[in-house]
Amino acid sequence: MSRFSPGDVQEAAASHSLVTTMNAQSDVLSGSSPTTTTAVVREGTHTGPRPANKAESDPAPARAYPSQPPPQSQPQPPSSPPLSPTPALVPHAPVILDSGSSTPNSHAELTSSGGESLRAHETAAASARPSTTTTTQRKQARSSRRTKPQKSGARWSKNGVSSDDTGSDHKASLSQSSSSSPHKVPPSPKTSRPANRPHLHPSFAPTDAAAQKGRYMAASFGGASGDSRRGVSSPRPKGREAKNTFCRNVTIYGHCRYENTCPYIHDPSKLNQNENAKKRFNVDSPSFTPLQASTNGSLTPSSRSAAISPKAANAAVFTPKSQRSTTSTPSLHTKEPALDWHQQDYQEFVPQTFDSQMVDPSASASVLGYDPFNAPSTIPTITGTGHQTPAINPYVQDPTGLSGTPYYQGANTFQTAPSFHLYWPIGPQPMNLLGYQRTAHDFFIPETLREELQKKSEVARQILPNSSLPPIEQYHSLVCLDTTQHKNQSVFGYQSWIYKAVSSKDGNTYALRRLENFRLTNENAIRSVQPWKRFFNASVVTIHDAFTTRAFGDSSLILVTDYHPCSKSLAEEHFKTAAMPRFHGRQAGSSQIPEQVLWGYLVQVASALKAIHGVGLAARLITPSKVLLTSKNRIRLNACGILDVVNFENTRPLAELQADDLHQLGRLVLCIANNSLTAHLNMQKSMEHLGRLYTARLKECVQWLLNPQPSPSTPTSPTAGGTMQKDIDTFLGGIAEQFASVFDSTLHAEDTLISTLGRELESSRLVRLLIKLNFINERPELDASIPVSTGSAASPPAAWAETGERYYLKLFRDYVFHQVDASGHPVTNLAHVLDCLNKLDAGSEEKIALISRDEQNVLIVSYRELKRGMESAFQDLLKAGRSAR
Numbered sequence: 021m022s023r024f025s026p027g028d029v030q031e032a033a034a035s036h037s038l039v040t041t042m043n044a045q046s047d048v049l050s051g052s053s054p055t056t057t058t059a060v061v062r063e064g065t066h067t068g069p070r071p072a073n074k075a076e077s078d079p080a081p082a083r084a085y086p087s088q089p090p091p092q093s094q095p096q097p098p099s100s101p102p103l104s105p106t107p108a109l110v111p112h113a114p115v116i117l118d119s120g121s122s123t124p125n126s127h128a129e130l131t132s133s134g135g136e137s138l139r140a141h142e143t144a145a146a147s148a149r150p151s152t153t154t155t156t157q158r159k160q161a162r163s164s165r166r167t168k169p170q171k172s173g174a175r176w177s178k179n180g181v182s183s184d185d186t187g188s189d190h191k192a193s194l195s196q197s198s199s200s201s202p203h204k205v206p207p208s209p210k211t212s213r214p215a216n217r218p219h220l221h222p223s224f225a226p227t228d229a230a231a232q233k234g235r236y237m238a239a240s241f242g243g244a245s246g247d248s249r250r251g252v253s254s255p256r257p258k259g260r261e262a263k264n265t266f267c268r269n270v271t272i273y274g275h276c277r278y279e280n281t282c283p284y285i286h287d288p289s290k291l292n293q294n295e296n297a298k299k300r301f302n303v304d305s306p307s308f309t310p311l312q313a314s315t316n317g318s319l320t321p322s323s324r325s326a327a328i329s330p331k332a333a334n335a336a337v338f339t340p341k342s343q344r345s346t347t348s349t350p351s352l353h354t355k356e357p358a359l360d361w362h363q364q365d366y367q368e369f370v371p372q373t374f375d376s377q378m379v380d381p382s383a384s385a386s387v388l389g390y391d392p393f394n395a396p397s398t399i400p401t402i403t404g405t406g407h408q409t410p411a412i413n414p415y416v417q418d419p420t421g422l423s424g425t426p427y428y429q430g431a432n433t434f435q436t437a438p439s440f441h442l443y444w445p446i447g448p449q450p451m452n453l454l455g456y457q458r459t460a461h462d463f464f465i466p467e468t469l470r471e472e473l474q475k476k477s478e479v480a481r482q483i484l485p486n487s488s489l490p491p492i493e494q495y496h497s498l499v500c501l502d503t504t505q506h507k508n509q510s511v512f513g514y515q516s517w518i519y520k521a522v523s524s525k526d527g528n529t530y531a532l533r534r535l536e537n538f539r540l541t542n543e544n545a546i547r548s549v550q551p552w553k554r555f556f557n558a559s560v561v562t563i564h565d566a567f568t569t570r571a572f573g574d575s576s577l578i579l580v581t582d583y584h585p586c587s588k589s590l591a592e593e594h595f596k597t598a599a600m601p602r603f604h605g606r607q608a609g610s611s612q613i614p615e616q617v618l619w620g621y622l623v624q625v626a627s628a629l630k631a632i633h634g635v636g637l638a639a640r641l642i643t644p645s646k647v648l649l650t651s652k653n654r655i656r657l658n659a660c661g662i663l664d665v666v667n668f669e670n671t672r673p674l675a676e677l678q679a680d681d682l683h684q685l686g687r688l689v690l691c692i693a694n695n696s697l698t699a700h701l702n703m704q705k706s707m708e709h710l711g712r713l714y715t716a717r718l719k720e721c722v723q724w725l726l727n728p729q730p731s732p733s734t735p736t737s738p739t740a741g742g743t744m745q746k747d748i749d750t751f752l753g754g755i756a757e758q759f760a761s762v763f764d765s766t767l768h769a770e771d772t773l774i775s776t777l778g779r780e781l782e783s784s785r786l787v788r789l790l791i792k793l794n795f796i797n798e799r800p801e802l803d804a805s806i807p808v809s810t811g812s813a814a815s816p817p818a819a820w821a822e823t824g825e826r827y828y829l830k831l832f833r834d835y836v837f838h839q840v841d842a843s844g845h846p847v848t849n850l851a852h853v854l855d856c857l858n859k860l861d862a863g864s865e866e867k868i869a870l871i872s873r874d875e876q877n878v879l880i881v882s883y884r885e886l887k888r889g890m891e892s893a894f895q896d897l898l899k900a901g902r903s904a905r
């Protein structure tokens with residue numbers, strides 16, 4: 021990546037006097053203030069890579085990357101006029117010293133090279149044709165053909181249509197053809213093109229007018245000077261290209277005498293095939309039509325199958341032998357096979373960061389054996405009344421990607437899942453880099469965090485197509501979040517389901533917990549949710565509403581709570597490990613939970629209990645399945661308030677319930693520490709195990725929580741002090757030092773997030789800058805609506821985007837994004853882009869060399885001028901927008 025060097029500035033200064041003499045003329049042309057341009061230098065003074073420019077006069081949209089910058093000593097064609105400033109081709113740069121590109125010059129070059137191509141191709145015809153070709157040039161062409169036949173050759177097509185064809189390419193291939201096949205070409209009936217005819221890009225040449233071909237091809241060869249230079253070193257034509265070319269003898273005479281030996285095509289139908297095959301992706305490309313599935317599941321024969329034997333066409337679709345084969349085969353029968361393919365790829369490549377242990381053997385087994393085609397008939401019987409959705413959570417964070425399979429099976433709608441593997445840095449990341457050696461990833465949000473946030477937002481927005489779940493009140497687009505169809509009635513006394521749903525009132529996504537077949541016998545029961553609706557704590561899932569409904573065909577109680585995408589219960593996190601032989605009630609092989617994680621859980625639940633007990637409530641349900649893990653080590657109580665409604669009539673005293681909360685907390689930690697859901701059933705053994713694996717402090721704390729109300733004479737609290745109450749305040753006092761350490765790590769995490777946010781702020785700043793630039797760059801339709809600030813009548817109205825500051829903003833865009841290296845390859849250096857945009861945003865005094873697309877002019881401008889120009893152009897746009905209203 022080259023940058024503008026100080027030498028350029030000096031050279032620019034040296035040519036300043038010349039620049040000044042040009043100012044008057046250029047100002048009239050550009051209509052812009054002469055003060056806006058710093059300097060312009062002649063071609064060749066810059067040393068850096070040039071932007072991939074096309075000729076200024078070339079209207080063709082397709083742009084070829086130019087070859088190496090032309091050396092100053094590059095020989096000019098004999099017919100070329102001396103270099104002179106040519107305002108007609110210079111697109112109104114504020115001050116321009118033209119180094120040689122001009123309309124007459126271009127025309128001379130066009131004419132000259134066009135004549136050469138014609139001569140080279142049509143040996144006899146060219147000599148007889150009263151074209152612009154001169155006798156001297158013809159001789160030169162012949163001699164060059166004789167002496168350097170190996171340099172000839174390049175692609176050549178029927179119309180000279182390929183956007184990257186060059187004059188010499190064409191000439192060479194034709195000279196080769198003329199040597200191999202003695203085509204006799206008569207003089208073309210059209211000998212020259214009108215003088216004012218614009219330079220036509222080969223791709224716009226008519227395809228059917230054979231007589232015009234030569235002319236357009238000739239015109240195309242004389243395109244941008246960069247093109248013709250590049251053509252000198254074009255590769256030899258390949259046999260395949262001759263095969264793509266229609267024989268000119270057939271065009272001119274109607275037949276070819278040398279058809280047997282001639283390498284060109286003589287059958288027009290073949291030509292069209294070859295043409296289509298040759299063009300890669302353009303407007304003429306045939307659209308891709310995948311094999312469509314008919315309603316009976318068989319593939320509809322397409323035109324492609326007509327070309328193959330019926331046996332082959334009806335052959336079974338290839339299915340790779342893998343775990344996913346059971347799922348991938350039916351996906352071919354969906355409406356959008358291509359999309360399914362993407363989805364499967366996404367499943368396969370998603371790096372799992374947040375979860376590593378959640379492999380439910382039973383779930384995996386059931387999914388593996390799950391037949392999506394039979395599912396609708398079986399699932400309702402499993403899930404009960406009114407519950408017709410396959411009770412498989414599509415969003416479960418299953419590393420195998422299997423739990424979501426049925427969801428993707430049925431998905432006929434378009435889905436754009438972020439392809440995380442595309443962003444993921446490949447290979448080990450370099451360490452200990454200096455400040456200026458940072459990698460591209462250093463500029464952006466950390467990969468793990470970005471992936472987690474993107475997943476959450478994607479999951480929160482996903483819906484199940486063809487879902488039979490009814491809307492409930494204002495909640496629609498219900499998706500069942502349950503990961504298992506075997507519901508445990510013992511928790512609430514009712515089967516419970518949980519759905520993600522969108523509220524039509526506020527557009528937010530909520531989690532709806534439904535208790536099936538719940539009958540409300542007392543109106544006051546449902547009012548007991550009111551205090552919970554006013555309760556907000558960071559460690560409790562907020563409750564928003566509670567009501568009963570018959571939308572499912574039964575009488576259900578619905579509790580509306582916050583929705584936390586990609587979350588899972590502690591039971592799913594810690595107890596659903598791979599199938600392994602059990603050992604003493606524990607799952608052997610499961611890893612030990614770090615003590616710091618357990619203290620984190622203790623502190624979070626304790627702070628939630630402090631708040632809950634403080635407002636005269638009790639959590640009542642602190643079990644592993646009802647504590648939600650919403651991000652790494654971040655938990656929330658998820659079933660508060662439900663038992664208040666369900667057990668309204670036989671509730672216990674509050675003090676008892678609050679003491680039970682502490683007991684449940686102790687049991688939770690004991691179970692997790694023992695990696696067993698039933699650890700509390702064998703208390704002594706479990707405590708011993710806990711004592712072996714963890715510190716005495718943790719054991720003492722759990723012991724205190726599990727003990728019944730301590731008597732005044734037996735102080736066993738964490739504080740180990742004298743007589744005390746067994747309440748949450750005592751407990752908090754006892755674990756104060758753990759609170760301090762958890763609080764400290766929370767602050768560290770917050771600091772990290774704030775600094776990440778700061779980096780993202782930088783990115784959003786650059787995005788705003790880019791948006792502004794793109795509003796301005798090469799804007800076509802505003803030409804008439806915005807008066808060109810020059811006020812010059814000579815300026816065409818269609819020049820807003822090409823004049824004044826807009827012109828060098830356009831060149832700046834090329835400088836930032838379209839640079840090519842010395843061999844003409846695109847430069848895609850993110851650091852360069854960020855560097856340039858940041859300097860533009862800051863309005864730095866640093867100067868850069870902007871090179872016009874025909875590589876004939878170099879503008880030296882500072883970022884400050886660019887910034888000023890961008891602001892003023894943007895203001896123009898705003899004004900025009902306002903006046904249009």
Ligand SMILES: Nc1ncnc2c1ncn2[C@@H]1O[C@H](COP(=O)(O)OP(=O)(O)OP(=O)(O)O)[C@@H](O)[C@H]1O
Pocket residue numbers: 501502503504506507508511516517518531561581582583584585586587588589591592645646648658
């Ligand atoms: N508020 C919520 N936001 C996001 N996901 C939730 C929310 N509440 C529960 N979930 C998810 O829904 C799933 C089912 O939760 P639920 O509370 O029904 O537990 P469960 O494992 O089915 O236990 P049980 O059998 O006792 O009902 C879990 O994967 C959980 O992560």
